[in-house]
Amino acid sequence: MTGRQPAVSVGRPGLPARRGALARHRGAAAAVAAAAALLAAGGLVDVAQATVNGLTAGAIFALGAVGLSLVYGSLRLINFAHGDFLTFGAYAALLANAGLGLPLVAAALVALAATALLGVGMELAMWRPMRARGAGALQLILMAIGLAFVVRYAIAFVAGPEPRRLGVDVTSSYDLPGGLRIGQTELWVTVIAFAVLAAVVVLLRSSSLGKQMRALSDDVDLAETTGVDTGRVIIVIWAFAGVLAGLAGVLYASALGSFDPNVGFIILLSLFAAVILGGMGSAYGALLGGVTIGLVQEWSTLFIDVRWKLVVGFAVLVAVLTLRPEGFFGGERRL
Amino acid sequence: MTTLAVSLSAFGRPEFWIGVGILVAIYAILTLGLQLNIGYTGIYNFGQVGFMAVGAYAMAVLVVEAGWSFWASLPAATLIAVAFAVLLGLPTLRLRTHYFAIATIAFAEIVRYVIQNADGLTGGSQGVLGFEIAWQTIALSLQADLGLAPELALVPLLIVAWVTLAVLFAVLLALGRSPWGRMLRAVREDEDAVRALGKNAYAYKLQSFAVAGAVGAVSGYLLALYLSFLSPDAFLASVTFISFAMLIVGGLGSFPGVVVGAFIVQVVLEGTRYLQLPLTDHQVASLRYILIGLVLILVMALRPQGILGRRQEMVLRG
Numbered sequence: 275m276t277g278r279q280p281a282v283s284v285g286r287p288g289l290p291a292r293r294g295a296l297a298r299h300r301g302a303a304a305a306v307a308a309a310a311a312l313l314a315a316g317g318l319v320d321v322a323q324a325t326v327n328g329l330t331a332g333a334i335f336a337l338g339a340v341g342l343s344l345v346y347g348s349l350r351l352i353n354f355a356h357g358d359f360l361t362f363g364a365y366a367a368l369l370a371n372a373g374l375g376l377p378l379v380a381a382a383l384v385a386l387a388a389t390a391l392l393g394v395g396m397e398l399a400m401w402r403p404m405r406a407r408g409a410g411a412l413q414l415i416l417m418a419i420g421l422a423f424v425v426r427y428a429i430a431f432v433a434g435p436e437p438r439r440l441g442v443d444v445t446s447s448y449d450l451p452g453g454l455r456i457g458q459t460e461l462w463v464t465v466i467a468f469a470v471l472a473a474v475v476v477l478l479r480s481s482s483l484g485k486q487m488r489a490l491s492d493d494v495d496l497a498e499t500t501g502v503d504t505g506r507v508i509i510v511i512w513a514f515a516g517v518l519a520g521l522a523g524v525l526y527a528s529a530l531g532s533f534d535p536n537v538g539f540i541i542l543l544s545l546f547a548a549v550i551l552g553g554m555g556s557a558y559g560a561l562l563g564g565v566t567i568g569l570v571q572e573w574s575t576l577f578i579d580v581r582w583k584l585v586v587g588f589a590v591l592v593a594v595l596t597l598r599p600e601g602f603f604g605g606e607r608r609l
Numbered sequence: 610m611t612t613l614a615v616s617l618s619a620f621g622r623p624e625f626w627i628g629v630g631i632l633v634a635i636y637a638i639l640t641l642g643l644q645l646n647i648g649y650t651g652i653y654n655f656g657q658v659g660f661m662a663v664g665a666y667a668m669a670v671l672v673v674e675a676g677w678s679f680w681a682s683l684p685a686a687t688l689i690a691v692a693f694a695v696l697l698g699l700p701t702l703r704l705r706t707h708y709f710a711i712a713t714i715a716f717a718e719i720v721r722y723v724i725q726n727a728d729g730l731t732g733g734s735q736g737v738l739g740f741e742i743a744w745q746t747i748a749l750s751l752q753a754d755l756g757l758a759p760e761l762a763l764v765p766l767l768i769v770a771w772v773t774l775a776v777l778f779a780v781l782l783a784l785g786r787s788p789w790g791r792m793l794r795a796v797r798e799d800e801d802a803v804r805a806l807g808k809n810a811y812a813y814k815l816q817s818f819a820v821a822g823a824v825g826a827v828s829g830y831l832l833a834l835y836l837s838f839l840s841p842d843a844f845l846a847s848v849t850f851i852s853f854a855m856l857i858v859g860g861l862g863s864f865p866g867v868v869v870g871a872f873i874v875q876v877v878l879e880g881t882r883y884l885q886l887p888l889t890d891h892q893v894a895s896l897r898y899i900l901i902g903l904v905l906i907l908v909m910a911l912r913p914q915g916i917l918g919r920r921q922e923m924v925l926r927g
Contacts (some may be wrong), residue, residue, distance in 0.1 A: 277631060346707075350707070352710060352711065354714075400906070400910070403910075404910065409909075409913070411653070411706055411707065412647065412653060412909075412911070412913075413909040413910075413913045414909075415653060415655075415707075416853060416857070416905045416906075416907045416909045417712055417906050417910065418903070418907065419655075419850055419853070419902075419905055420901075420902040420903065420905030420906035420909070421902065421906060422902070423847075423850065423898050423899065423901055423902030423905070424899050424902035424903060424906070426898070427895040427896075427898040427899045427901060427902065428895075430891070430895045430898075431892050431895040431896065431899065434891065435891055506787055518737055539846070543715050543718055543719075545717075546711045546715060550708070550711065554707070554708075579726070581722075581725075581726045582722075584718075584719070585719055585721050585723060585726070588715050588716075588718075588719040590710065591711075591715055592697075592700065592701075592712065592715075594714055595700050595701055595704060595708055596700035599704050599708060
């Protein structure tokens with residue numbers, strides 16, 4: 275039938291898929307053309323402003339996408355409830371802050387711990403037993419969707435559908451050099467998000483646990499035969515994914531100003547786009563993919579109405595699936 | 610105890626059962642498409658509501674904006690939904706099922722955003738009205754012919770919805786038993802074996818997806834007539850997941866199960882409206898979705914072939 279078969283692994287070790295100099299130049303030329311188009315459309319200040327906004331959104335997407343990708347890579351589970359983990363983090367912070375009277379930073383830390391517990395708890399209650407029974411892909415996907423419903427609507431049941439806000443300053447802003455502006459909260463959100471992302475990279479690169487997580491996400495069987503305690507590392511992955519999702523939820527809720535129980539499901543599409551752009555299962559890929567999606571969505575507002583941002587994210591998702599489904603940042607991998 | 614009682618009088622009213630009956634037929638049609646994809650072909654279509662939305666809006670826009678006749682708009686809108694399925698399926702059906710699942714759920718959400726944002730064409734959140742005049746004429750004359758009381762005004766739609774369901778049910782049942790249907794199940798069971806026989810598994814998956822798109826569009830027309838007003842909120846992703854709950858309650862791989870599942874789930878969902886609990890309307894609505902979530906989790910954990918499904922119809926693989 276067709277020449278392009280998805281089941282075949284592309285680029286085995288020893289057979290690196292070399293991209294020619296032409297292809298590399300073409301990539302550079304495309305980047306230059308895109309930059310020129312951006313400048314022509316918006317002018318330098320607008321482009322710089324959109325870049326600042328894109329970095330804020332992108333850093334949050336990256337935080338959410340890393341955990342989604344690691345969970346997929348190690349468990350072959352698309353956690354459709356991951357977006358609702360972000361919502362859970364935001365509402366947990368709201369509860370600890372406004373309900374229990376904790377200061378916002380302490381409330382945020384409580385929220386991260388609570389989201390990590392949610393992830394680990396579901397691993398022990400649902401995912402581990404299901405893996406032990408050899409559950410199929412459809413079972414796992416539908417259970418993840420069911421979990422997403424339970425989490426989202428349990429939050430809606432308790433907190434109500436009306437928009438909420440965390441106790442952050444949403445009016446003050448800083449003037450940056452060159453006539454750019456950034457909201458005070460957005461600046462904090464961006465700084466914290468990139469600091470945590472840098473820590474995530476260091477953790478994944480240098481620590482033994484980080485390497486084990488990446489190894490598991492890359493190839494479970496290989497990791498197991500080389501002595502990785504998979505059960506333990508999977509728990510760590512869920513806790514790690516939960517902390518990052520909780521943080522992303524708190525930061526997103528802060529940057530947005532107000533949020534409702536659907537906030538996580540809406541962001542999930544951008545997270546999927548980030549994970550696929552980066553190569554499903556790759557942690558670094560998801561990180562770069564998240565920042566890229568944030569930038570692309572904000573840059574798109576220079577050309578088209580801001581309401582189409584999410585549609586742009588979807589266009590990227592379909593384009594990547596069509597052109598290079600293994601993703602752009604994850605290296606060569608199986609599909 | 611009185612707070613937990615169900616006000617049974619609601620169940621005695623014919624309007625309740627007419628409304629439930631129409632929604633059961635609409636959801637059953639939507640779910641027939643899912644059954645063909647999931648139960649027969651093993652492709653994980655999580656965006657079925659997208660085709661319902663594309664069909665309904667294509668019909669409404671053709672009638673209201675382009676001035677087409679209602680009857681001419683139906684086949685055209687069906688073709689548009691099929692075109693969407695083919696365009697979405699072409700790049701994504703070659704990939705592993707997980708990518709397809711993500712792409713379809715994203716597709717359905719994006720359809721909804723586009724409807725919401727392209728307000729010049731679709732009316733956006735304001736919705737679109739006035740597409741069902743041709744149908745209203747027929748419904749009114751049917752109502753007069755049958756001598757129906759005003760509160761039974763929806764009976765003609767109930768009849769049309771169930772006739773449509775019966776026709777599509779018969780067509781899909783026949784297709785499922787045809788050589789084509791056997792090939793779909795072969796693709797579900799072992800795609801490599803199908804390829805080894807020289808058959809194009811990808812083409813069968815694409816055809817199955819296109820048929821589901823057409824069937825989804827038909828459910829969209831009936832929903833449009835039932836609501837007589839289209840807005841993006843009628844096509845939330847949750848519609849697909851309620852449809853999944855019906856699918857697995859009825860059992861995977863069974864078309865009769867679809868109708869049974871749609872009936873059970875719809876009656877339970879509508880019945881919760883009459884539960885007299887000390888809760889706000891919004892909390893009851895949340896409870897309905899929590900219930901759907903629990904059905905999905907528990908049925909998949911305990912009986913993955915579906916409550917009424919047969920185990921041998923569903924060989925579960927990773």
